[in-house]
Each structure stands twice: as structure tokens, then as C-alpha cells.
Amino acid sequence: MKIIGVYNIKGGVGKTAAAVNLSYLSAKSGLRTLLWDLDPQGASTYYFRIKPRIKGAKKLVRGERDLDELIKATDYEGLDLMPADFSFRNLDLLLEDQKKPVGRLHKLIKPLADEYDRVYLDCPPSISLVSENVFQASTVLVVPTIPTTLSLRTLEQLTQFLAGHELGRIPVWPLLSLVDRRKRMHRGVLENPPANSFETLIPYASDVERMGEYRQPVAEFSAASPAAQAYEALWRELERRLEITE
Amino acid sequence: MPFLLSSISSDVLLRDLADRWRLSEGLGRRVEGVFFDTFDWRLYLGGLVLFVDRDGAEWVWLLMGRAAGDVLALCRGDGAPGMAATLPEPLRNRLAPLLEMRRLLPQVALSGELRSLNLLNEDEKTVLRLDLLECRVVGEQGQETGLPTQLKVSPLRGYEDDASCLEQWLRGLAISEGCLLDEALAVVGKRGGSYSSKLQFSLHPGEGADEATRHILLHLLGTIEANVAGVCNDLDSEFLHDLRVAVRRTRSALTQIKEVFEPDGVERFKADFAWLGQITGPTRDLDVYLLKFPGYLESLQGGFRDALEPFHRYLVQHRATEQAILANHLRSEPFQVMLRDWRAFLESPPADPSPANAARPVKEVAGARIHKLYRRVMKEGRAIGEESPAEALHELRKSCKKLRYLMEFFQSLYPAARVDGLIKALKILLDNLGDHQDLQVQAEKLVTMASDMRRSKAGTHCLLALGMLIGGLLLRQRGERERFATVFAQFNQERNRERFAALFLDNTLSNQ
Incomplete structure (x- = not known):
């Protein structure tokens, strides 16, 4: 089981779109895949037409409830979703009360190792x-990461944070997202991309925004679109990289 | 278990469903495939169903649970169904331990259409899937017989309540659950699990020994007849194995259950079954070598494994020759006549005046005979010391086998827990004696085959490898010989002696 955290300090950078489309393509390829919507806003959950839960975080964090009982199947074979929970907005506070607060999530996911090949967070x-x-x-x-100066700064902050918390071993793979080649600044960053960036770029595309309208991954309603093709290429590149990652 | 629509058409059902739930229909597909299982129904009895469908040039293998119809594995491959080794992964891994040496055989063919429907909630989210299979059984001549439409409800994870709700609604419409495979098999006159080489009689203690013996022998004849085609067509080695066991049991019944038939009446059949045992021997011997071959390879060091290849070829060629001779015998008129006459004899009315034991209650006859054989086993076993020759163990094995067969024939006359325990104890002793003798016979035959191979210019390495095998077999045989004293002492323990006496010495009908 490989766990892919889709993360950025900044919001509005295309995290949910990446997580939804990558997990969908993963399941399509035959890998048993789970997507965990950790964001209390529940956008991934909404895209899959699943109802978010209202209060479940406390029991989960305390180990009184297994992840297993809360998982829902999506409409796509092989893809399950751990729905968002509104009470996740207090997750920090709940975690703080735990003995080993930093390893809690890992402990919850570990029992699913036989059930899933990929878990997207x-x-x-x-x-x-x-x-x-x-x-x-x-x-x-x-x-x-949006190819702008400000976004690159948050990426830098992340790398520093990881190094400072003895987490420097985790591969950090920037994904240039919402790319608009008409913008000079974007073109500038593309010429000199951050270390370990994916070769695949996710273009700024109205199809990605329309996911909310269709409540489906892009490939389901617009398979031939540049956005759908970009996610397909990204997923392949990601799997190639995962193959050589311990 | 899936639902079978016998009293309602699928169109009416779908109309009723659409009144209550939102439905969306996905892409349907044609289904044309075959249910496969071994001759002795290993999948069926293991709670499994294997359906093999064609999709273009590929085979699509679908392994399901028999009760729930849930999909356990789905894979594609270009090999046709057959032995476990030819199955695509992950099926091979999963089924090989169950199938062992048995071949997957087509049991019944289906043709039809599969419709896939999704049941949606108010957010248009799929909460469960419905598969409607409208199909027909396709007979050997292509004739088609309709089957009830199968409706399978597949709950989606986290939405189990919706599935329970729908299932309850279906049951409310008096739609029953059932197994499509059972329905399809019934159309072609088959029944899952109907063949077993095991003996399962339910004899009545008071019935005449003559009648009970005929019953046993008719069952054994049924087993012989059932396996003849599989042997002739060389489907797998187990057909011949089961046939030979039934022949041995028949011979044992004929000689050990005494004075139930007129001696003149059965003399001819004793000779016939001895002949049948003899003509089936060479092929079975070679089957055993081929079945043991992977083990032989494993017992050799890496460098000598390839050297055994000419020996493998030798076995395969000789087996093909012996198999052809055997098939000719089994297809021959004399063999057909023998089976026909034997059945006619067993189904004919008892002789008058009847032999001494014919009309006696079977339990009396069985108990007395079993106890007598038991005493013989004990006498022969106790006489064996460290210096006794291999022949003494061989004789003891023969007596033990006779005893075991009798106990198995008449098992149903005794309390199951007690007689089962004794059969088990006897089996442990028999395994030791069997291994001791089989290892010796294997080693001796390997010596003969090695000389054959030397004459046909087999390489030095091959002969050396055979030598190592022979050495290994004889070493293991010595191990079994050394274990004999302990194994026999275990069988000879007081508890067993008491049980044998209690069960078989008191032959009054109340001892059940």
C-alpha cells in the first residue's frame, strides 16, 4: 500500500482536483484505491456525490471507531472514499489530546494495508x-503549486518545515498546477521549475471547474479534454515514480 | 443468494422497481460461457462457482461464491480451462490446492444477456448495483432451454442498508432466492456434488447380509462405470485411481464377506476383477511416478535436476503406450459384457437355497468378520520384530487393508464417533505400512527403468540422478521401517483393543 499525500500550505491550488482525478485513474487501472477527504470543506466528497458526516472525528481519533466502518464506495469500481467530516475542523484539538498525536493518522490507515494498493489523502x-x-x-x-513567486515561497516553507521535523526523508514532488502560459510569471517558473517537479503540467482549464457541476472526475464527462489528458499523463508519471520509491 | 425470477418477468419487475427507486441502466453485454468444475465437484463442494466466458480471443474467468454469487476473482487469459497449471493468476494460486491433479471439465453451457442497472439516491449517487442475467442452457446439440432470470443485488460499501431494503422488498413479492448453477445443471440432468468416491452407505442392522452386500457392490460398480469414460479419454489421473480403488474394494468385498453368494456364481467375477486390477496397474504406476516427479526433482541437488529430463520423457512415452492399451481394454466388448453381467448378477433375485450367511442380519455377519480380521491383524502385527523381513509388513498391510475396507463398508451400522476413531487409528498404521512398501516398490521399479534407460543410451548424469533418487527412497523406507514399532504400539493401545471388542464382538442388534 502506498500513501500519497496531496498537500499544500496554500489553498486554491488544485489539490482536490488532483486528488479526485488521480485516485479515479488509479482505480480505473485496477489498483484498489481509497481517497480520504481530510478537508472539512468536503469538496472531494461532494464531487463523488457522497454525503459528508457531521461528527465522527472524536471517536476515530480516540480509536473508538475503525476507519473501515466509515468508508463508502464511489460510483467507480475499485475506488472508495473516506468522506469528509465537518468535525475535522477541530481535528487539531482532538489530536493534541492524544499520547502520540503525530502518528495517529498512520495508525488509522495501517490496518487497511491488505485492502488497498493506493491511499490518496x-x-x-x-x-x-x-x-x-x-x-x-x-x-x-x-x-x-501555481507557478507564481508566492506559491514557490510556500513550497520552500514546506521543505524547511520537513527538514526541521526530521521528515526530510519524504519525497516532495511539486506539481505545477493551474498553469497559464499566457502569463509571463508562469512562463518564467516553467523555465526553471522547482526540484523534483513532475514533467506533466496541469493547465488552467474550465473543465476542471466544471467537475463541481457534473460531480464527476474530468475523464467521466470530458475524456478528450486537455485537462483529462493531463491528469492521465500525471497519473502515469506518478506511478512510474512510485515504482522506484520504497 | 441471488434471486431467481420464475413467477415474474424482468420487464414487470423493472417497471415496479422504477416506480420506487431511481434507476440508471449501464452497458449490457452478451454472455456465452460454460460452468467448469472437476469430475468430483471440488469447486462446488468448496462453495465456489467458476464461469468461463469468451470475450473475443480471450477467456474471461469469473470465480464466484456459490451461496452469495459474489465475485471472488475476475481475470483474463488465453489458455483454455484444464489443469490447475494452465490457469491464469490469481486463479491458479487460489485454486491449485483445491484442484490438485484434477482437470476442470465443462459442466453446463449458458447463453444469454446481462443487463446492469444502478440504483441511485436523491444525489444521483449509485447505492447498489443490480445484474439481471436472462439466459438459456445450451445443450450439446445446440438446443436451448430457458432458465429463470437471475437478479443479483450487489450492495456498495457504506450503503448496505439500501441493499437490505431492496432485498426485503423483493422477498415481499415472493421472489425466491436460488442458485442459477443448480438450475442449469438440473436441465442437463446433473447435480452438483453428486459424484464422490467415498463410501457413504446407510445400512440397516437387521437387513440381510446378502441384500446389504449387493447394495455395497452396486455402489462400487456405479463408481467403476462412472470413471470408465474419463480413463478412456485420459482426462486426468484420478479417474483411473478411483476406478482402481473401486475394483480393489469390490475384490475385497467378494472375498471377505463370506457365504452370502453362491461360490459358483461369483467365481467368474472374482477372476474378472482380478484381471481388471491387473490391466489398470501399469498406467497407474506410471501416473504415480509422474505425480511424484516434482517431488523427485526437489529431492535432488540443482545440478542433477535437468539430468532427469530423459527420465521424464521415458515416463511420458511409456505412459502414453500403456494408456492406449488400457483404453482399448476398457472399450472392448469383453469388458462391456463383464460390467453388464456383473450388474445383472447383482440385480438378480438371491439364490435359493441361499448360502449360510445370506439371510442373516448384516450386522452379525459384518461384526464377526471384522473382528476375525482384526484378530489376524493383531497376530501378524505382534509377530513382527526388528529382524522380520519386509514381506511380513507387506502381509500385515494386506490384512489391514481388508479390515479397513470392511469397516468402511459397514461403518453406518455402528456409532459414528466410535467407528470413525478406529478407522482413523487403522489409517495411521496403514499409512506407515503403505509408505514402507510403496517406497520399496518405487525404488525397485526405478532400478528396472534405469536399466531400460541405460540400454537406450541415457547419459551418465541421468543414471546418477536415478541412483540418487533410489538411494533417497530406500533411506525413507528405512525410516518408515524404524517407525513401525511405535506406530503399531499406538494402534495396539488398550483403548483401541477395548473399542474393537465392544463394537464388533457383541453382534446383537441392540449394539448401535
């Missing part, structure tokens, strides 16, 4: 105890 923005849990649990971090 759609993470809320900001650096918090929740994100530390994500770093601890993940095999790799995919970091959607």
Missing part, C-alpha cells in the same frame, strides 16, 4: 498537527 491547507500527521503517514507528498 486530500489534505486541508495550512501547516498544523493534521498536516504533520499527513507527512508522517505518507509515502510521498504531491504538492500542487
Whole structure:
């Protein structure tokens, strides 16, 4: 089982779109896949037409309830979703009460190792105890990043944070997202991309925004679109990289 | 278990469903495939169903649970169904321990259409899937017979309540659950699990020994007849194995259950079955070598494994020759006549005046005979010391086998827990004696085959490898010989002696 944390300190960078489309393609390829919507806003959950839960975080964090009981099947074979929970907004506080707060998420996911080949974590923005849990649990971090100076700064902040918390071993793979080649600044970053960036770029595309309208992954309603093809290429590149990652 | 629509058409059902739930229909597909199982129904009895469908040039293998119809594995491959080794993964891994040496055979063919429907909630989210299979059984001549439409409800994880709700609604419509495979098999006159080489009689203690013996022998004849085609067509080695066991049991019944038939009446059949045992021997011997071959390879060091290849070829060629001779015998008129006459004899009315034991209650006859054989086993076993020759163990094995067969024939006359325990104890002793003798016979035959191979210019390495095998077999044989004293002492323990006496010495009908 490989765990892919889709994360950025900043919001609005295309995290959920990446998590939803990558997990969908993963399941399509035959890998048993789980997407965990850790963001209390529940956008991934909404895209899959699943109802978010209202209060489940406390029992989960305390170990009184297994993840297994809360998972829902999506409409796509092989893809399950751990729905968002509104009470995840207090996840930090709940985690703080635990003995080993940083390893909690990993402990919850571990029993699913025989059931899933891939687990995608759609993470809320900001650096918090929740994100530390994500770093601890993940095999790799995919970091959607808009090619702007400000975004690159947050990427730098992340790398420094990881190094400072003895988490420097986790591969950090930036994904240039919402790319608009008409913008000079974007073109500038593309010429000199951050270290370990995916070769695949996710273009700014109205099809990605329309996911909310269709409540489906892009490939389901617009398979030939540049966005759908970009996610397909990204997923292949990600799987190639995962193959050589311990 | 899936639902079978016998009293309602699928169109009416779908209309009723659409009144209550939102439905969306996915892409349907044609289904044309065959249910496969071994001759002795290993999948069926293991709670499994294997359906093999064609999709273009590929075979699509679908392994399901028999009770729930849930999909356990789905895979594609270009090999046709057959022995476990030819199955695609992950099926091979999963089924090989169950199938062992048995071949998957086509049991019944289906043709039809599969419709896939999704049941949606108010968010248009799929909460369960419905598969409607409208199909027919396709007979050997292509004739088709309709089957009830199968409706399978597949709950989606986290939405189990919706599935329970729908299932309850279906039951409310008096739609019953059932197994499509059972329905399809019934159309072609088959029944899952109907063949077993095991003996399962339910004899009545008071019935005449003559009648009970005929019953046993008719069952054994049924087993012989059932396996003849599989042997002639060389489907797998187990057909011949089961046939030979039934022949041995028949011979044992004929000689050990005494004075139930007129001696003149059965003399001819004793000779016939001895002949049948003899003509089936060479092929079975070679089957055993081929079945043991992977073990032989494993017992050799890496460098000598390839050297055994000419020996493997030798076995395969000789087996093909022996198999052809055997098939000719089994297809021959004299063999057919023998089976026909034997059945006619067993189904004919008892002789008058009847032999001494014919009309006696079977339990009296069985108990007395079993106890007598038991005493013989004990006498022969106790006489064996460290210096006794291999022949003494061989004789003891023969007596033990006779005893075991009798106990198995008449098992149903005794309390199951007690007689089962004794058969088990006897089996442990028989395994030791069997291994001791089989290892010796194998080693001796390997010596003969090695000389054959030397004459046909087999390489030095091959002969050396055979030598190592022979050495290994004889070493193991010595191990079994050394174990004999302990194994026999175990069988000879007081508890067993008491049980044998209690069960078989008191032959009054109240001892049940």
C-alpha cells in the first residue's frame, strides 16, 4: 500500500482536483484505491456525490471507531472514499489530546494495508498537527503549486518545515498546477521549475471547474479534454515514480 | 443468494422497481460461457462457482461464491480451462490446492444477456448495483432451454442498508432466492456434488447380509462405470485411481464377506476383477511416478535436476503406450459384457437355497468378520520384530487393508464417533505400512527403468540422478521401517483393543 499525500500550505491550488482525478485513474487501472477527504470543506466528497458526516472525528481519533466502518464506495469500481467530516475542523484539538498525536493518522490507515494498493489523502491547507500527521503517514507528498513567486515561497516553507521535523526523508514532488502560459510569471517558473517537479503540467482549464457541476472526475464527462489528458499523463508519471520509491 | 425470477418477468419487475427507486441502466453485454468444475465437484463442494466466458480471443474467468454469487476473482487469459497449471493468476494460486491433479471439465453451457442497472439516491449517487442475467442452457446439440432470470443485488460499501431494503422488498413479492448453477445443471440432468468416491452407505442392522452386500457392490460398480469414460479419454489421473480403488474394494468385498453368494456364481467375477486390477496397474504406476516427479526433482541437488529430463520423457512415452492399451481394454466388448453381467448378477433375485450367511442380519455377519480380521491383524502385527523381513509388513498391510475396507463398508451400522476413531487409528498404521512398501516398490521399479534407460543410451548424469533418487527412497523406507514399532504400539493401545471388542464382538442388534 502506498500513501500519497496531496498537500499544500496554500489553498486554491488544485489539490482536490488532483486528488479526485488521480485516485479515479488509479482505480480505473485496477489498483484498489481509497481517497480520504481530510478537508472539512468536503469538496472531494461532494464531487463523488457522497454525503459528508457531521461528527465522527472524536471517536476515530480516540480509536473508538475503525476507519473501515466509515468508508463508502464511489460510483467507480475499485475506488472508495473516506468522506469528509465537518468535525475535522477541530481535528487539531482532538489530536493534541492524544499520547502520540503525530502518528495517529498512520495508525488509522495501517490496518487497511491488505485492502488497498493506493491511499490518496486530500489534505486541508495550512501547516498544523493534521498536516504533520499527513507527512508522517505518507509515502510521498504531491504538492500542487501555481507557478507564481508566492506559491514557490510556500513550497520552500514546506521543505524547511520537513527538514526541521526530521521528515526530510519524504519525497516532495511539486506539481505545477493551474498553469497559464499566457502569463509571463508562469512562463518564467516553467523555465526553471522547482526540484523534483513532475514533467506533466496541469493547465488552467474550465473543465476542471466544471467537475463541481457534473460531480464527476474530468475523464467521466470530458475524456478528450486537455485537462483529462493531463491528469492521465500525471497519473502515469506518478506511478512510474512510485515504482522506484520504497 | 441471488434471486431467481420464475413467477415474474424482468420487464414487470423493472417497471415496479422504477416506480420506487431511481434507476440508471449501464452497458449490457452478451454472455456465452460454460460452468467448469472437476469430475468430483471440488469447486462446488468448496462453495465456489467458476464461469468461463469468451470475450473475443480471450477467456474471461469469473470465480464466484456459490451461496452469495459474489465475485471472488475476475481475470483474463488465453489458455483454455484444464489443469490447475494452465490457469491464469490469481486463479491458479487460489485454486491449485483445491484442484490438485484434477482437470476442470465443462459442466453446463449458458447463453444469454446481462443487463446492469444502478440504483441511485436523491444525489444521483449509485447505492447498489443490480445484474439481471436472462439466459438459456445450451445443450450439446445446440438446443436451448430457458432458465429463470437471475437478479443479483450487489450492495456498495457504506450503503448496505439500501441493499437490505431492496432485498426485503423483493422477498415481499415472493421472489425466491436460488442458485442459477443448480438450475442449469438440473436441465442437463446433473447435480452438483453428486459424484464422490467415498463410501457413504446407510445400512440397516437387521437387513440381510446378502441384500446389504449387493447394495455395497452396486455402489462400487456405479463408481467403476462412472470413471470408465474419463480413463478412456485420459482426462486426468484420478479417474483411473478411483476406478482402481473401486475394483480393489469390490475384490475385497467378494472375498471377505463370506457365504452370502453362491461360490459358483461369483467365481467368474472374482477372476474378472482380478484381471481388471491387473490391466489398470501399469498406467497407474506410471501416473504415480509422474505425480511424484516434482517431488523427485526437489529431492535432488540443482545440478542433477535437468539430468532427469530423459527420465521424464521415458515416463511420458511409456505412459502414453500403456494408456492406449488400457483404453482399448476398457472399450472392448469383453469388458462391456463383464460390467453388464456383473450388474445383472447383482440385480438378480438371491439364490435359493441361499448360502449360510445370506439371510442373516448384516450386522452379525459384518461384526464377526471384522473382528476375525482384526484378530489376524493383531497376530501378524505382534509377530513382527526388528529382524522380520519386509514381506511380513507387506502381509500385515494386506490384512489391514481388508479390515479397513470392511469397516468402511459397514461403518453406518455402528456409532459414528466410535467407528470413525478406529478407522482413523487403522489409517495411521496403514499409512506407515503403505509408505514402507510403496517406497520399496518405487525404488525397485526405478532400478528396472534405469536399466531400460541405460540400454537406450541415457547419459551418465541421468543414471546418477536415478541412483540418487533410489538411494533417497530406500533411506525413507528405512525410516518408515524404524517407525513401525511405535506406530503399531499406538494402534495396539488398550483403548483401541477395548473399542474393537465392544463394537464388533457383541453382534446383537441392540449394539448401535
